[in-house]
Amino acid sequence: xxxxxxxxxxxxxxxxxxxxxxxxxxxxxxxxxxxxxxxxxxxxxxxxxxxxxxxxxxxxxxxxxxxxxxxxxxxxxxxxxxxxxxxxxxxxxxxxxxxxxxxxxxxxxxxxxxxxxxxxxxxxxxxxxxxxxxxxxxxxxxxxxxxxxxxxxxxxxxxxxxxxxxxxxxxxxxxxxxxxxxxxxxxxxxxxxxxxxxxxxxxxxxxxxxxxxxxxxxxxxxxxxxxxxxxxxxxxxxxxxxxxxxxxxxxx
Numbered sequence: 001x002x003x004x005x006x007x008x009x010x011x012x013x014x015x016x017x018x019x020x021x022x023x024x025x026x027x028x029x030x031x032x033x034x035x036x037x038x039x040x041x042x043x044x045x046x047x048x049x050x051x052x053x054x055x056x057x058x059x060x061x062x063x064x065x066x067x068x069x070x071x072x073x074x075x076x077x078x079x080x081x082x083x084x085x086x087x088x089x090x091x092x093x094x095x096x097x098x099x100x101x102x103x104x105x106x107x108x109x110x111x112x113x114x115x116x117x118x119x120x121x122x123x124x125x126x127x128x129x130x131x132x133x134x135x136x137x138x139x140x141x142x143x144x145x146x147x148x149x150x151x152x153x154x155x156x157x158x159x160x161x162x163x164x165x166x167x168x169x170x171x172x173x174x175x176x177x178x179x180x181x182x183x184x185x186x187x188x189x190x191x192x193x194x195x196x197x198x199x200x201x202x203x204x205x206x207x208x209x210x211x212x213x214x215x216x217x218x219x220x221x222x223x224x225x226x227x228x229x230x231x232x233x234x235x236x237x238x239x240x241x242x243x244x245x246x247x248x249x250x251x252x
Contacts, residue, residue, distance in 0.1 A: 019099060020098055021038070022097075023142070027144050034141040038097040042099065048132060048133040049133060050097070051098070052095045052135070053140065053141050054139065055143065056143045073091065081126075084126050084129055084188075085188060094144060109181045113177065117169075118173045126174055126178060164196070167195045168218050174188065196215075197233045197236045
């Protein structure tokens with residue numbers, strides 16, 4: 001049986017045009033001037049390499065989800081390595097249009113990109129931010145379907161998994177990729193520590209095998225000092241109830 005072909009090899013490396021736009025899975029564009037706006041922005045701003053935009057998020061019933069997603073940059077504007085260090089994405093992948101970087105990308109960088117074991121949206125956003133300036137336009141020109149309860153989408157498959165170990169490991173992979181490819185140092189330590197705290201909290205609140213394994217796997221990587229991780233988790237566990245209480249009070 002043939003191995004699956006990656007999106008990088010099947011699509012990106014075969015692209016011959018000046019720009020590449022992405023619309024994947026069950027997401028869709030809703031502004032017929034979307035591509036024109038993004039291409040115009042990049043042609044008028046030659047120092048920018050990519051243009052994202054804001055998106056409308058809907059559920060499986062096409063109802064708009066009003067919640068603002070912490071993983072997307074807000075307010076929209078220029079996206080930099082400082083945002084990468086906060087583990088923020090420019091926007092959702094269906095909003096992206098970027099210059100065709102693959103035609104001239106160094107072979108060693110390309111191979112290192114292949115080896116970077118993270119989600120495609122995160123490593124592509126990092127690569128673009130290292131190659132040039134990235135902007136997120138304020139216009140909501142595509143729809144991101146966030147379906148958690150049914151179907152085979154990535155969101156549905158991962159909605160109820162403890163992903164703290166995965167996210168901790170992504171931080172390590174992204175930092176190594178940036179350093180190996182371009183000698184760029186990105187500091188994701190704060191994000192890693194937050195993921196360990198989330199793993200520890202998950203296990204305390206629900207001590208099942210999945211949550212236990214997340215804590216063990218993070219510690220098993222031996223990447224951060226275990227005593228420091230434990231101290232950070234302990235300090236945050238002490239104030240967690242008060243943060244929850246404050247959040248409840250401010251909701252009213």
